[in-house]
Amino acid sequence: MDAHTLRNEPDSRVRRAPREFEGVWRSALRRFAGHRLSLLGTAGILVILLAGVLAPAITPYEPNRTDVLNRLQPPSAAHWMGTDELGRDLFTRILYGSRISLSVGVSSMAISMVLGTLIGSIAGYFGGIFDHLLMRFTDVMISFPRVFVLILLLGLLGHQLSTVIIVTGILAWMPMARLVRAEILALKEREFILAARVAGASPSRIVTHHLLPNASSSIIVATSLGIADAVRTESGLSYLGLGLQPPTASWGTMLRNAQDQLIPAPWTAIFPGLMIFLTVMFINFIGDGLRDALDPRHIRSR
């Protein structure tokens, strides 16, 4: 059956879906590609990613090289985004800053995804006392004022990149745990799970091979939106002076420095913040597109 005949059948999707598992993903990909904002988001993130990776090839300047004779220069041909209070080239620092934002966003979300999936699946699958204890623990963690814990933990552990990533990650797993638990609760009494259990599959096999794959679309959507949140958290912390410390080129730190020179040099505030905004927005576009593409319940309501 080729694509052409499929397209001519009115209910082709209904007939194809049970035939092969891959078809679900392929049709999701098609829906994602048909979503204009998500394509824009993907393109935008790719550009920002490439800019960070290729930064040394794109710019002739060093991110931390100061040049006191050229302090607070407005944007020009030599300095596309102007220079900051120490004469550092702003465009260069923006490029290097994308490395930090994206790596913090992706790595800390990876941590919270693993933690959340682990805790959510144990609670959802085993139920009973495990469920009760783990969910109470999740409630407590959610009730902790997050900013407060972030400020104190970073004060306690220092402000290195790895610390910021780990601390942001271990404070963001709770929604994921609730989501995975809810998905597993909804799935675990279904026939195919009972069949797997009767066939003698171990709990860990049932969870990893049968339950999680069926919950994967929600997990993917939540992860992509969580990355946007992590990028925002890192730049917010750095803006408050609690994230990465100077002279590291982090967009939040640059924004913090810009506050003292809004009148003589507004560009030092405009560009770093614009990058935070664009990165968060592009990731949100991707997440939105993924939701439309992967979540069948959501499609009905769109």
Next chain:
Amino acid sequence: MAKYIIRRLVEFIPTLLVITLGSFLLLQGVPGGPIGLYTQNPAITGEDLNRLEHAFGLDQPAHVQYLRWLGRLLHGDWGYSLIERRPVLTIVRERLGSTLYLAGLGLLVGLLVSIPVGTLSAYRQYSLLDYVTTSLALIGYSLPIFWSGLIAIIVFTVWLRWFPAGGMYTLGQVPTITDRLRHTVLPVSVLALFHAGYYTRFVRASVLEVLGCDYLRTARAKGLTERQVLVRHAAKNAAIPIVTLVALNLPGLFAGALFTETIFTWPGMGRLFWQAAMRRDYPVLMALVTITAILVILSNLVADIAYALLDPQVRL
């Protein structure tokens, strides 16, 4: 229902104990205590420091300090600020009002924009208007407050000179309503923009969900006017997820306030927390953490109750 609320309130106590104990231990672990400020002063000897530590009770082991704090709290005594030498409750009370004013107004304006816009967007699904509003909503939601605030100051204070950059009043002037309003416009707009972007998407989604339901067709079929259908059947059902979401997000208003208050030098809880954290003012920090935690737990409860009240299918 009453039974459910009582059970939840009982569960509240251990949660609160864990949170306050956790925060207390975390505070103990952070290097540099409230006494650290004085070690820089050459006029203060080591003996003075010891006496201060003793006077503040900081020489006791952590668990003793925690139990003392808890004991006093049970008597309604939130302690004294180590820096300002005033009762914590007085300080918090001064700041709470201005935070509620700012955060409440921001949320209110945001909702007043997002409810009609989201509803209209759902009615005209896939129209140009729908496309524009959903995109704008995503943009508004993606704007970090600490940037949109700075941009607002650059444009409206530095360039146009329409509004002041920060504070709640002009210092050294008799406070007037117009002066207060002029100081309110920028921070509230920045907050409202974020909330509007966030809630418009949810309002649209939940109205769409309701519009597709069979009970609306039934309501129309039995001869109700379109207005009755909307007000009696659609609005109530579409409101359920929104009310729940607003209640769940209430504590987040404080986190948002931290950035807004920092940028616009607004004398609220967010900045109080920030100053206390920087100066290691333990009693103030503990009070703020406890209050926020209580708010989080209560708003979770309110969300669940609102859900049950609005949706007869949910049994508590």
